[in-house]
Amino acid sequence: MTSQPILYDTPVPAIAHIVLNRPEARNAQDTAFLYALNEAFDRAAHDDQVKVIVLSANGPHFSSGHDLREVDGHGNMRRHDTVGTWGGFGEPGAEAQYAREQEIYLGFCERWRNIPKPTIALVHGKVMAGGLMLMWPCDLIVCADDAAFLDHTVAMGVGGAEFFAHPWEMGVRKAKEFLFTADWITAQEAHRLGMVNHVVPRSELERFGLALAEKIAQKPLFALRLVKQAVNAAQDAQGRVNAMQTAFALHHLAHAHNMIVHGKLVDPAGLMPAVKKHETAAD
Numbered sequence: 620m621t622s623q624p625i626l627y628d629t630p631v632p633a634i635a636h637i638v639l640n641r642p643e644a645r646n647a648q649d650t651a652f653l654y655a656l657n658e659a660f661d662r663a664a665h666d667d668q669v670k671v672i673v674l675s676a677n678g679p680h681f682s683s684g685h686d687l688r689e690v691d692g693h694g695n696m697r698r699h700d701t702v703g704t705w706g707g708f709g710e711p712g713a714e715a716q717y718a719r720e721q722e723i724y725l726g727f728c729e730r731w732r733n734i735p736k737p738t739i740a741l742v743h744g745k746v747m748a749g750g751l752m753l754m755w756p757c758d759l760i761v762c763a764d765d766a767a768f769l770d771h772t773v774a775m776g777v778g779g780a781e782f783f784a785h786p787w788e789m790g791v792r793k794a795k796e797f798l799f800t801a802d803w804i805t806a807q808e809a810h811r812l813g814m815v816n817h818v819v820p821r822s823e824l825e826r827f828g829l830a831l832a833e834k835i836a837q838k839p840l841f842a843l844r845l846v847k848q849a850v851n852a853a854q855d856a857q858g859r860v861n862a863m864q865t866a867f868a869l870h871h872l873a874h875a876h877n878m879i880v881h882g883k884l885v886d887p888a889g890l891m892p893a894v895k896k897h898e899t900a901a902d
Contacts, residue, residue: 625655626677627662630829633670633836635663639753642678647686648749650695653723656753657702657730664734670840671832672734674757675741675825681766682750693719702730713875716884724752724781725867732756733851735844737835741828742766743821752782758847760814761828762806763821768814771801776886777873783866787859788814 626638637659639646646652663672676682689695693715696708703726707718731738732755740754743763748770754760772779778798779785785794789804789812797804809815819827835843874884881887 623655624652625659627659629669631833633668634673634829634832635666635669635671636673636675636829637663639674639676639678639682642676644686645680645683645745646676646678646750647683647688648753649686649689650692650699650723652686653727654699657727660731660734664736667840670736670836670838670843672736672738673741673828673832674738674753675828676743678744680744680750681742681746682753683745684747684749696722702726713871713878716874717871720781720867720871724749725863728752728756728782729863735847736840737832737843737847739828739832739835741824742815743824745769748772748780751784752780755782755784755788759816759831761817761819761824761831762809762815763824764806764818765821766806766809766815766818768804768809769801770798771889773798774801774889776877776881776889777884778869779866781867781870783863783870784859786862787854787857788812 624639624641626640628636628638630636637656639652639656641647641652660672663669693708696719701708701722703722705718705721705726707714708722709715710718737759738757739759739761740757741761742754743766746754746766746768751768751770770780770785785797788794789797789809793812796802804812804814806815806818810818817827817831877884877886
């Protein structure tokens with residue numbers, strides 16, 4: 620296993636490049652990975668010389684989602700300096716799970732979305748469920764022509780990934796189809812839906828993305844901060860925040876239901892097909 624799950628560099632002036640670096644796990648996200656990613660975003664956000672943040676991934680796939688192999692996720696929370704104020708990671712019942720996901724899933728995604736600097740995700744290969752939660756908080760998304768996207772959480776008895784951006788990323792009707800069917804969306808379809816800004820050949824992904832970042836970095840940082848805040852405010856005025864909180868609460872109702880009925884956070888009947896899809900994505 621790689622010792623550094625997240626890499627950080629400033630390849631050219633004014634641009635920070637963050638790289639997901641668990642290629643052997645197809646960039647599956649365990650607790651340490653997510654805290655390291657948050658630290659990298661914080662580093663770039665606090666560096667006044669950085670105007671644009673670029674996120675990409677090593678390995679054949681951008682991210683296969685949450686790392687279901689992590690044994691003690693709640694215990695691992697105590698090994699990190701938490702950034703939220705919710706707490707309760709060791710409490711009984713549904714409280715600990717709610718607290719954990721409030722911090723490292725919904726909390727981190729909101730935190731990254733609201734960084735007052737432009738962010739660009741460069742995406743390739745498979746992006747599954749929790750993987751969407753790494754790219755959707757970014758302002759712009761450029762994907763390779765081999766990219767494909769999936770949220771198969773409904774198949775596991777849960778109503779969508781924790782950062783429920785689906786209706787804003789692809790429209791209401793497509794979001795319903797995407798979730799109901801657990802079918803893949805191709806790069807070309809994602810571009811048609813407006814979920815990604817550009818589709819480029821895999822070999823040109825980083826070059827294209829860094830060129831886009833350099834173009835943006837020519838603008839005054841304060842103006843970039845302000846216009847990002849303005850566009851985000853317009854989206855939030857449409858009810859995004861309230862809808863996201865409702866979806867998150869329903870997500871945890873599903874977890875609690877599954878724990879009562881099945882003794883697991885997810886429905887085992889849907890877990891095996893999901894695992895097979897996970898293994899396919901990891902090929």
